[in-house]
Amino acid sequence: MSEQSPTPEIVQYPLLPLRDVVVFPHMVIPLFVGRPKSIKAMETAMEAGKSILLVAQKSAAKDDPGPQDMYAIGCVSNILQMLKLPDGTVKVLVEGGTRAHIRDVIDVRTHWVAEASAVAAEGAGAPEVEALRRALLSAFDQYVKLNKKIPPEILTSLSGIDEAGRLADTVAAHLPLKLEQKQQVLEMFDVKQRLEHLLSQLETEIDILQVEKRIRGRVKRQMEKSQREYYLNEQVKAIQKELGEGEEGADLEEMEKRIKRAHMPKDARKKAESELKKLKLMSPMSAEATVVRNYIETLVNLPWKKKSKISKDIKQAQEILDRDHYGLEKVKERIVEYLAVQTRVEKMKAPILCLVGAPGVGKTSLGQSIARATNRKFVRMSLGGVRDEAEVRGHRRTYIGSMPGKILQNMSKVAVKNPLFLLDEVDKMGMDWRGDPSSALLEVLDPEQNHTFVDHYIEVEYDLSEVMFVATANTLNIPPALLDRMEVIRLSGYTEDEKMNIATKYLLPKQMKNAGLQEGELSVSEAAIRDIVRYYTREAGVRAMEREISKICRKAVKQLLTDKKAGDDKPHRITVTPKNLDKFLGVRRYTFGMAEKQNQVGQVTGLAWTEVGGELLTIEAATMPGKGKTITTGKLGDVMQESIQAALSVVRARSRRLGVKEDFYQKHDIHIHLPEGAT
Template sequence: TKEAKEKATSELNKLKLMSSMSAEATVVRNYVDWLLKAPWKKRSKVLKDLSQAEEVLEEDHYGLDKVKERILEYLAVQLRVKRLKGPILCLVGPPGVGKTSLGQSIARATNRKFVRMSLGGVRDEAEIRGHRRTYIGSMPGKIIQNLAKTTVRNPLFLLDEVDKMAMDFRGDPSSALLEVLDPEQNSSFADHYLEVDFDLSDVMFVCTANSLNIPAPLLDRMEVIRIPGYTEDEKLNIATRYLIPKQMKENGLRDEELSISRSAVLDVIQHYTRESGVRNLEREISKICRKVVKSQLLKPKDSEIRMTPKGIEKYLGVRRFRHGMADDNDEVGQVTGLAWTEMGGELLTIEGAVVPGKGKLIHTGQLGDVMTESIQAAMTVVRSRAAVLGIDPDFHQKFDVHIHVPEGATPKDGPSAGVGMCTALVSALTDIPVKGGIAMTGEITLRGEVLPIGGLKEKLLAAHRGGIKTVLIPHENEKDLVEIPKNIKDKLDIVPVKWIDQVLGVALQHVPVPEAKSEVGKTEADGPKKDDKSTDIVRPH
């Protein structure tokens, strides 16, 4: 640029007047070197063939239709508009779903050079903007350094693990990224070392993160694309199309030496891995390949080794997970909830118990503030409907109520277990078992209304993985079912609910019987009637 040229000329004029042995001369020479290294004008020719780009994306990744659609939209617009600002995408999803490799795939599809910068643990603002030249050994920031390596000004720049950035006394790197990722500002990015503005508007930035724990101003500048976990069918296709050929090649196995049947791969997915992505699945396939190579070298065989579900245990050991781990037995006070974590969806067991006491509400299982408040809301719902549910209205004075959410060592939080808490309480107080094979999710209000939740796809995938047959979801989340794969919807009985009464009607073995009016209005002074066989809590039989 004109500004950079003037700056370089000015520094060279200074250098002429200096002694070549002086320390300042070395600093000036380094500075001019960096000015010359920075790619001010050189661009790589961006691919404008939509069908070819689509082929590349399909070849590298299975599924992920939303992301592919967004990239193709960008390329389509680029065909019409010559000067188009690069989109700033943020791929959010659990580990092992292919966020980083998707960045490489997008670079290949658009014919851009690929550069990756990991932000995990970065806590210094100078990593982004560089150090001023007054410091000894100062250099430009990683943005300019990486662009200088690629030698072009329009690469695909992957900012990996953007949610893992930290901040300390040296500054806040996430605030420094605001300028980099703002399409309105990044045409004049100011690096502290260069001292002249650099145009980043041609760069296509793609960020990756496991969660949206990203500062709000930074999140606002990015277009978030969620990548949910894979279904069993998708994992099966990914394994047969990509992972098995890749691992066989890496372990030096020829096609005629090993064949793994689809049923064997499914057995590995169901009993040796429990994840949203495919990282552990690849490790298990690699383990099979290594053991086959070892056995071939020790006892060479002419025939091909055929891997079936029966032979898997010989190579991978005892099964680690029980597929369909949900309890099929009808239990009193035990409900299966659905949770969403950075690792994807999980099944969450919620236990409720009632013991004689003075009305204490106990909650255990490392529950966060929001979840604790959900228990209190559920308790109020039960108390306000006690008569309708056939529960002694004074139960909260005579009994201690305990809610426990295993596993005790794992911290849990969020409002979406409210419906499960309420169902567990009603079941424990009325002694009516909760049907096995049912899972539920939803926030609850004091009026007993079921409010919508997030992460529905991940939760339904977890329910399917866990062998759940029926899932109760908030009525307002019914519109999100469009995004759920058809094979998952076909295997699950999904019931949208709006009120807690509907939840209890489906989840409990039978609906609680309301107390008789005379019972509700009776005071302690009246004493029990002659034929009254009620205990402290009226339990229907």
Template structure:
């Protein structure tokens, strides 16, 4: 390194850019002091000191706001634009150390002395420069921001210092790092620093490429699925299978999302729907799965009737529907009054006993009307199969849920009045004991997790009001 005598140069502080020796770059100048500095340079020998600012937001930098090393450049061309700014084309000449900062009416000017690059071992420098050029070629291939022609231009540069500066100028690195390279006078140190920067940048490129590849594959998968679904719709429309009909799979998916199913039931329904998507619509298995999902979405999971708790109105409705039966009506009103107090369905179950035709079933309908519940009735006379209550497993052809779940799906409300008619006429045989199965339905400790063989998920019957007749 050798330092010549200090000379005074007009200075041009630069924002977010570092100019190296032998580098040709256009600059746009708009600040008054910078314009005056250019005018002074044009009047003289067209030499100007280009030095980077530490903060780009500073409009009026002082000596502390600029770096201590800059580049003396020659002005090649100067063009004044209509909006008052100046476009200037400059070529870096050599590094310079900033001395004293002089501020006058003619803009910025500094005293600066020339800095020369230095190297110790010629052979080591040759090996190092080849390694850096090879690595730079790999860097250009991995980076999309540097044109490949840069590599060709490097082969024509013999000066190693200029080679290092050219590579640094084309690299996408932070301004502080570019300034560090400008301040390094040892060529070996400069090349090693550039190699380190390139290695870390190439690691970043590899990670970025991996992330981009992962995102691209995810996008391609979703686009492919969308494209195939649209193709399928178009084919079905051509075959006349879909005359502007809504997409059945989408409808089922929307119902599963909006019905307010418990987590277990929702997971089961979603899994079955995914299975249905993969099946041929014409296969027998697809029909079984579709029927199962239809039953799951037709059962009320959240929808309830608004219960009427007005006992005076209930008494009026009971009197309207039936004449006499005072003791029975009084017991029913007592039962409703207790329910109003505890606000729960736990408790004894009403059983209306009497010969046929005395109004047991119609009393059940009156209770439903008095409490504003939906009414569903199930006759147990002659029922001897447990599957009537609990349903058949899906493995059987034509299997269905039990009569309890079927009735719930029919009334579409979670809290109806359920009348078991002729409960004493139930029988039992080799197919099972329906009376034992009915215990799970009526027992308030068990019926919040009623297990139907067909549904395969627990169903909550705890809000249903049960009335029996015998």
């Protein structure tokens, strides 16, 4: 009616705002109406010719929209059917008619009334419209084939629509466009523009559907593969159950879970999963299955992520070190320095210390003390007499009875990746045709390499960079390359005063406890302890002194029990003094004080230095008629023999001053004897 008049006719219609719905011309759609104003508008429309203006709300959240909340373009529709529901709402079936431009909205209290004019289509006769109509129909045909949600019958009804504008509206109604996009199509009065816009939207939707189809196909193939594997695995389980191997399947499932829980690096996990696949295909009774199972168990048991929380409390660490050991200030200072730096630097390389000292000075026990001070777990590996490289780096799996090296075995035992690892007696390693273990240790003790340590058995990299290595040695008889990787801290022998402090504070209470003595049952005087140091021991450390104190404690227990059996029930207190010390330890073994008060002919005292402490040597000499030979006895080394020759040369050079006849050396033999010359 408005298409032929130059001035559009303005008509009043009951107005129904819609949420999330845009109604197009010729579109039949059911609506549920629940708002009082909307229901009243429907009733008014039914009474006045069944025409109603449907317009979309800009925001669905508005429960009572005003004129500003509605779009300006709507659709004059015809009510086909109206049904009141028991809950008070209304179900209505409407058919879109023509586009309408809302000029004004009037609130008549009970409902909204719109003054609107119909909008005519533009450009329907343009030459390109027919071509665009056909292209749109073809594209929609492709879209329906890809989109299973739209019934194919819709194509039959579309092919019967000759009017391009109506076709465009019908296609727009079936596309999954947003409310704003559908409203934009409704507001396009130019048919050509509407067709071009919808063709572009259709092409975009087709591209999206094609991608979705590819994704669905890929997912389906993966699911089919997974289902096939699951089916085959279930068949294998059923066969194993029939053969009595059902428990093995449960073990393999548990092992698979343990691999996932182990938090291995990517390479290690890939290796473990590969070996597990092999194991699933093997007979559980085969020897190869046992080898593979042991290998997976080794990988799973290694601590890949688990750590101890390192203590950074400097004061507490100092207290622990002082409580456990008397003296040893250098090594204590080095540990406290390490902890101090660690408080500033979050991740730092642990020091590799080498404690060098005589036997019994407390190197091994100091390692345990350092572990307590830093709150690390302690693990010890003795290298004394080790000659096989495989002890460190493991055996290759091709050998029967192969196993990982002691490094990884101990890491599995301690179950954390940052323990304190004590390498005991590192100077006593040997080498033979099986390899050199000291060379294998080069990788372990190098901070630049040990984060990628590879054991021959596991064949994947393992990170040792967070381990704190402490080595102990009696001498520096260590290969230079290995020694270069360690920070050497010398532990000198204890002085007499230090030994007395150690005996009083540590050894005596320890041995009394070991012997079952109460605190008031035994007393050892300071003078008695000093005599033990002077006359019963001669060492750099304190092991011999501990044995002597242990002997005193045992004899004290024996005496207490003997007195009790004799009927003496009075509480006893055994006191050890220098006067009765010989009753507990026997006669004195060593002398103390001046070596000799008077010079002895043919005898002199020498002082020797060794890696394990000092030694006093008694050197004896005798002359006899002969032919000028020099005889040496006492298992002398080259250095001592050369020293004897040098001394003899000095005496001969001073013969005239010393009053020795010149022919004395030709007519006499000289015999020099060192009872402990092998030192």
